[in-house]
Structure formats: C-alpha cells, structure tokens
Amino acid sequence: MAFNYTTEEQKKTVDQSMLLCCKFFISEGRNIATLDAIERAARSNLETVIVNKFHDRTYNRARYNLVSYVLHDCTGNAIYSPLQQTVVAMAEAAFNAINLEFHDGAHPRLGAVDDIVFHPLACASLDDAAWLAKSVAADIGNQFNVPVFLYAAAHPTGKQLDAIRRELGYYRPNSIGNQWAGWTMPDILPQTPDEGPIVVTRSRGISMIGAQSWVTLYNIPLLSTDVSAARRIARKVSARGGGLPTVQTLGIVCEDSTEIACMLLEPNRVGADRVQNLVEILAAQEGLDVEKGYYTDLSPEMIVEQYMNLISAKKSSP
Structure with a gap:
C-alpha cells in the first residue's frame, strides 16, 4: 500500500537522518536508450536521488544507487519511503526494455532486474530496510509476474544471497566467450519464490531483493x-x-x-x-x-553527503 505524503505539514515531519539506500542492478550496460529510460523513471520522483551509477559494457550490467528518507508511525515502524514508488517504476521500465533471452555478458545474472538491495544509512535501521525490501518484492512479484527471492534481513531465516543464487545455478556459465547468454533455466523453478509465480517469463527472469548492512x-x-x-x-x-x-x-x-x-x-x-x-x-x-x-561505489558517508547536497540543490532551484 502506498502512502501519499504531500502536504507541507507532512513534509516537515521528514527526518533526514532516517535514510535508506537502494542498489538497483539491471542486466544491461550497453543500450543507451534502455539506460536512459530507466534513469528517467528514477528521476520522476523528486524525493528520490540518484547519488551514483555504474555501467559496465563487458559485464552488460548497470547499477544505480538511490537514496531517500523513510517515515515511521508513532510506534517506530516504517510505513513509507519514496524509494518504493521509484524502484517499482524503474523495474517497470527495465522489464519493458530488457529481454533476457537476447542478453549476453561476462557477469552472471538471473533477471532483467537482477538484484535490488536496501541498506540503512545514518540513523535508519536494518528493520527499515527489510520492510522496504519486502514491500518492493510484493509489488514486483504481483504487478509484473516476476518470481522474487528475498535474502539476508528481508528473508524469514536470513538466508544469504549467494546461497540462493547457488541453488538456482547463477554461478554456472552457460556460454563460451560471453559466459552468460540467453535463458537456459527451466520455465518452472525448482524452488518456490517468496513473491510472484513459480513459472518464469523468459524475457524477465528472476529478481533477488534483500536488505543488509552496507556492502x-x-x-x-x-x-x-x-x-x-x-x-x-x-x-x-x-x-x-x-x-x-x-x-x-x-x-x-x-x-x-x-x-x-x-x-x-x-x-x-x-x-x-x-x-x-x-x-x-x-x-x-x-x-x-x-x-x-x-x-565501484561510494562509501556510506559519501552517499549521505552526496544526497544532502543534491536535495539541497533541488530545494533551492526555481
């Protein structure tokens, strides 16, 4: 469920020491039009900031670091972050533009939106990050019919990303030269995902979504x-x-x-x-x-500083 905080009074309640960072990994690092479409989706929400990005043509993979605040209810539970809407919009743009059946690269991958991980920054908690990871996983699984596997603090038992990937064959190259090409997994998954269907859409693949302290x-x-x-x-x-x-x-x-x-x-x-x-x-x-x-990324301290500078610049611009 999305909450709409738009009034000036509500905006005053935003605590800029409660921040979350999302690292959003997609299986595309070459097609400029696709990358531009995903970045436009990220920039559509003015309360979310892209603080860093990394594209690799050989890997055919890209990562965006996004930051925004998280709001809590009177009991201290997280209830809203602009990141939720932004990340889902980016996922939609990626699923519309990337066909995993035609993808190849030197980096392993299981999905067009391959990995989304949330990290707490400043005074935010790992529970805040886990809440957002599970919320985004439900959105992506239900809205786009993509199998989603949760990991780390977002997983019921804390199962780690590498263990899930290993079970799904992530680390086994399936092609000579580019190492990973097309889609070679069964259409019906050997494990039941945490969100979404057990049947895979070959063009979209599988998404991993987790929450953990800074990596x-x-x-x-x-x-x-x-x-x-x-x-x-x-x-x-x-x-x-x-x-x-x-x-x-x-x-x-x-x-x-x-x-x-x-x-x-x-x-x-x-x-x-x-x-x-x-x-x-x-x-x-x-x-x-x-x-x-x-x-390939900034430190948490640099991420926070970059975010505060960019937010201040947005507020001061006409």
Whole structure:
C-alpha cells in the first residue's frame, strides 16, 4: 500500500537522518536508450536521488544507487519511503526494455532486474530496510509476474544471497566467450519464490531483493585472460573457499583481462587492503600480475553527503 505524503505539514515531519539506500542492478550496460529510460523513471520522483551509477559494457550490467528518507508511525515502524514508488517504476521500465533471452555478458545474472538491495544509512535501521525490501518484492512479484527471492534481513531465516543464487545455478556459465547468454533455466523453478509465480517469463527472469548492512563492492584486475586461473584465485579468497571471512568473490572475464569481483559484507572487519594483498599473493603463485583494485561505489558517508547536497540543490532551484 502506498502512502501519499504531500502536504507541507507532512513534509516537515521528514527526518533526514532516517535514510535508506537502494542498489538497483539491471542486466544491461550497453543500450543507451534502455539506460536512459530507466534513469528517467528514477528521476520522476523528486524525493528520490540518484547519488551514483555504474555501467559496465563487458559485464552488460548497470547499477544505480538511490537514496531517500523513510517515515515511521508513532510506534517506530516504517510505513513509507519514496524509494518504493521509484524502484517499482524503474523495474517497470527495465522489464519493458530488457529481454533476457537476447542478453549476453561476462557477469552472471538471473533477471532483467537482477538484484535490488536496501541498506540503512545514518540513523535508519536494518528493520527499515527489510520492510522496504519486502514491500518492493510484493509489488514486483504481483504487478509484473516476476518470481522474487528475498535474502539476508528481508528473508524469514536470513538466508544469504549467494546461497540462493547457488541453488538456482547463477554461478554456472552457460556460454563460451560471453559466459552468460540467453535463458537456459527451466520455465518452472525448482524452488518456490517468496513473491510472484513459480513459472518464469523468459524475457524477465528472476529478481533477488534483500536488505543488509552496507556492502562494499571492490574489483581487482588480473593481467591475464585465463578465466580458470581467475576463478581459482577468487575461490581461495572467498570465505566459502576457506579464504577471508565475510568476503564473496567472482572470477570474471573482461575485454583483455580478468577481474576478481569482491563483495565485502563487513568492510570494517575485512577491508579492501586485505583482499588486495591476498589476491596478489595467490596471483603470484599462478605467475600472474595484478593491478590495484578499484571501488565501484561510494562509501556510506559519501552517499549521505552526496544526497544532502543534491536535495539541497533541488530545494533551492526555481
């Protein structure tokens, strides 16, 4: 259910220390018209701000970081965020423009709208993020007939994203060269989704929607096209492979090299420097050179600062 807060008195109740960030991942990084349509949908709500975006042609994938406030009732429960309407509008634009059957890229994916994750910022709570994740999941599952799997704080038992993806075959390449192409999964899913139908529309695929504390995304280039070596290194770095705790990794093909794409689930516990160091050690054992890694997004503090600046600029513009 959407709440419409439009009066000046209601706007005064907005607490700008209660903020949520949405990372919205789509399976498109090449078609400018499609990316423009999705961005127009994001900008249609003036109370939501795009603070950062990342497009990758080789991955054929894009991510938008959006921020807005969350309102609570008198008992402290979240009841409204402009992000809900904005994210659903972006999903509609993506489903209308992206056909997963014709998609190919170097990054794994299961859906046109592949992943949506909500993070609490400033004084907002993980419960706020989980509420919004579940609300958006219900909208997307019901309005667009897309199977949605919840994860982390949005999941009833806290099941993690990588575990669900593994069960659905996300990490298994299905094509030579681009690694992932078209749709090769069964039309009827082996697991029942949390929202939406068990039958998949091939053009739209599956969406993952979750809520968790801030996750840092950090990629490390290897000066090699040997994807097998990249995947061996990635596995040894990951927590699942006995490497660093709270680190998830992927070995991915790029245009003339490979990369270790890393998700740092607790960046204050295991940061990018430790990951970089271990990758360099393991790459040396493979006889490979490594470049300095790079972040694909901003820090939470930078996200909040960017949001406040952009909101102030909107309010002061005629």
